[in-house]
Each structure stands twice: as C-alpha cells, then as structure tokens.
Amino acid sequence: MEWYNKACFYHIYPLGYCGELQPNNYASAPTGEIREVINQIPKIREMGFNAVYFGPVFESVKHGYDTVDYRVIDRRLGTNEDFRAVCDALHENGIKVVVDGVFNHVGRDFWAFRDVREKRWDSQYKDWFHLRDGNSHYNDGFYYEGWEGHYDLVKLNLYNADVRNHLKECISGWVRDFGIDGLRLDVAYCLDENFLKELRRHCKAISEDFWLMGETLHGDYNKWVNPEMLDSVTNYECYKGLYSSFNDMNMFEIAYSINRQFGSENWCIYRDKHLYCFLDNHDVSRIATILKNKEHLRPVYALLFTMPGIPAVYYGGEYGWEGDKKNGDDSLRVPYTPQENTELTDFISKLAKFHTGSKALCNGSYRQLQLQNHNYAFARECDGETVVAMINAGAECTFNVNMNGSFEDILTGEKFDLSQGVPVSANNARVFKKL
Secondary structure (H helix, E strand, C coil), X not given: CCHHHHCCEEEECHHHHCCCCCCCCCCCCCCCHXXXXXXXXXXXXXXXXXXXXXXXXXEECCCXXXXXXXXXXXXXXXXXXXXXXXXXXXXXXXXXXXXXXXXXXXXXXXXXXXXXXXXXHHCCCHHHECEECCCCCCCCCCEECEECCEEEEEEECCCCHHHHXXXXXXHHHHHHHHCXXXXXXXXXHHCCHHHHHHHHHHHHHHCCCCEEEECCCCCCHHHCECCCCEXXXXXXXXXXHHHHHHHCCCHHHHHHHHHHHHCCCCCCCCCCCCCEEECCCCCCCCHHHHCCCHHHHHHHHHHHHHCCCEEEEECCXXXXXXXXXXXXXXXXXXXXXXXXXXXXXXXXXXXXXXXXXXXXXXXXXXXXXXXXXXXXXXXXXXXXXXXXXEEECCCCEEECCCCCCEEEECCCCCEEECCCCEEEXXXXXXXXXXX
C-alpha cells in the first residue's frame, strides 16, 4: 500500500503558524521562523501523525497564494536552507512532507508578471498570462485574467509550454532541495486536465509514490482522481456532512454521503479511492466554532478517523481552537502556541495512532450497521481485520450491531462481545477492533 493511503496528516499554514501574515516588504532579512516546526516534531509524532501538509511556503505578496517566486522560500519564514532543515528533520522522524502547489495563479509581483507590467506587449513573458487589450483595475495599460475576479491573483497561461516547463522544473527542484513527498494542488478544479496529466507523468517519473492531491469542491471526484491525473482530492461533500449531521442531529446525512461514496453496494462511486478528509482548514471556520454543541468534538473526530479516507487535522484543532471565517481568513491562521495536552489531544492521538496501523481503516471496506438520528455505527474490514465504529451524538444509548466475536475498545481498552448491546455514553464514540 502506498504511504499516502496509510497517512494521517497534520496541516500547517506556515505564514499563520509562524505569525508572519503582514505583507511582504521584500527587504527584510529572512527570519528563520519556519524552524520552529522542528521544535514541534516530537509533539507531532506523539500525536500519531506521519505526514505534514504545509500550505504555501514560497515567496509571496501576502498570504502565500499570491506567489512571487516558486524557487525561493518566503523570507518571512526563512531561507531555502531553513526549510530544508525542517524537511530533513521531519523525514528523520518518519514523517512525510507535502507542500502547496499554487499553479493556477500568481501574485502581481511574480517576477515574470513584473516584467510584463514594465514592458507590456514587449515583454518576452506576455504569453505566460491571459492578456488582452484594455486596462486593469491597477491601470496597467492592458487587461489580464484574475482568479475568480481577484485581480491580485493573476492567472497563469497553462497552455504555454514555457509556463508548464517552469512549473515542472520548480517541482523537480523542490524534490531535489527539500525531498518533498507530494503536492496539494490549489484550486485543482480550475486547472487544465491536460496540464494535470502532464504534471502526473512528470511527478511519477521522479518517484512512483509521489502523491498528488487536488483541492476540489463538489462534482464527480472521478473526474480528477484516476490513473492519468490525481491520487486524491479534498472531500468537501463529506466535510459539510460531518459538521451538519451533528448540528442538525441527523446522522442520516453523513451516512448517506459515505454510503454513496464507499458503500458495499455496486453503485458506490469511489471504491478503492482514498479521498482527503478534514473537519476544518485554512479556508473554513474551525470545527470547534462550527459545532453548536462543543461536546460533539469527540464523536466528530472519531468519525473523521474511522470513515473511509485520509484524515487530516488542522494545527490547533488538537486543542479545540476556535476561529470564525466571518472574521476574516487571518482569524483562521493564527500563530501556533504550544499547549499542554488536553483530553481532546489525547483522544485524537489514540485515533491517529490506531488509524495509521490499521489495514481496515486505511484500506478496508465499509458497511453500515446501525443508523438513527443521533447514532451511527459501521464496520471496516480488510485482510481479516475488523474495526467497528459507534458514533453517538445524543444521550447515552445502547448500540446493537450483532457482530459475533470478542472486540476491544481501542480508546479505553475495554472488551465486549458485540453480539450483545454495547453502551455508549452521551456525545461520545467507541472504536472496536476484533480480537
């Protein structure tokens, strides 16, 4: 099994994590702040994570998705040597490294676009972008396409061979200099399919187990996850179902999505695909803010780590940090401050450690066992291993799943015969492994 199908990801948004979200002045000396991640590696390992996904790390105008140069680490984070030290330390601890590939657009200060701004139609890079006669909001003397109307994000012309070659050369450099193990492709739903195919060929030639995961929202994920394009995509369908099933006290919603995607019936649509699953990230309100009942944090994390897919936790989620999108993106991207473990931290750690070592959770089938408004149970099976998850969003209740044999609750160590009723306390979960 490929490493990424056995991964539990810890997601870091570097500029926020390091407290460096002020605009880039391009003059300050590199800070070296990214090296703080090295100090947190023991904690990351202790929590059971075996992969780290870094949001944008390359030189940018402000927030990382407005790239200035793909070849240089953002000076607000440090130097290439600083990031190399971080990647080396993670690898030495058995932790894979994935970085953001922001290839749909760049910032207005991107080196090639600055040349276009200066020389306009005489620039040798004019065909790197989608230029037309007219003017821009910035009075450039020409019109260009911005991503979804955001003209501080200049769309690259991915039909241009020089652009594609530049991006591929940068990826090769990231593998050479930092040893990265994969890419998360920003707004993959906007990227040309032929470009994605070419990108896959390039990356898999570097390493067969190089992981390509794309940011997508809705639609048929098979469009992107296939042998010619990507290995995985963000599972936004289940993201919505995960929190709203608890807020509406309606487990039927998430159960429908999971059964539709991975159920045992012939019509399920993503069997044998490993989608990237999450409760929050740098673009959406934190799960501790979204949930109406904060006691639902335990069962919702239990569901994340036991449902089909590759689970990811956004930094600070292990402590139940809050952040509301309506207060702006920066409220979701706050500096990381180490804390003592909480009950939630320990709970997530048990789930993450069990997930990475479980064939049933990493690659197993899915079968629904019990479903009511407030509770939900399912089984995952692979190569003789059976795992049963019981998710309770309501008052204390008894689950009756009628599974023969002796099982151990990996969260408490208790042993049960699942052919009998099993009590689950209010707003809690049990995860059983068959003995």
